Each structure stands twice: as C-alpha cells, then as structure tokens.
Amino acid sequence: MAQSRTTTDHDEIRRWVEERGGEPAHVTETGDNGDPGILRINFQEPGGDDDDRLEPIGWDEWFQAFDENGLAFLYSEEDGSRFNKLVSRDN
Secondary structure, eight states: OOOEEEEOOHHHHHHHHHHTTEEEEEETTSOOTTOOOSEEEEEOSSSOOOOTTEEEOOHHHHHHHHHHTTEEEEEEOSTTOOOEEEEETTO
C-alpha cells in the first residue's frame, strides 16, 4: 500500500513537484484582485493534466496563496507517483 504524507514545507513541495516534471499553476478565471484563485500542480506530458484552463504561475505567487488560504499538500511517497491534493491545514 502506498504511503501518503501531508506537508506545508515549501522546499519539500517544490522538490516533489519538480522531480515529477510538474509546475505550479492556477485555474484561469477563478481568482480576482490579485488572488490567483484555485491552485493546482500541472504535470508535463505524458500523463499530464488535461485541464486546458490551467495556467502556469511562479512559485512565489503559488506559495503566497497556498499559505494565505491555509492549505497543506497531501502527496504519495511512492516513486514516480503524481498523486497530490491540496487540503485544509485544519484537517
């Protein structure tokens, strides 16, 4: 059974994402007034995210919204797995 882990550590998140060919992104037209809206991780092909509404953003902007919204990063520790989910830090 694959192990999962939850973290708020920016370096750990960035390392996990970049090791799997991912980049920080947001769903277009979901934010306003400088808020990027819904955050996601977008993976390059093959097997990437097929949501054409995803737009890359910088890590600084992504992490600022991540922290301001009280999010945590849930991810699989299995080698090569891209499973991840943004969850509330309160859970």
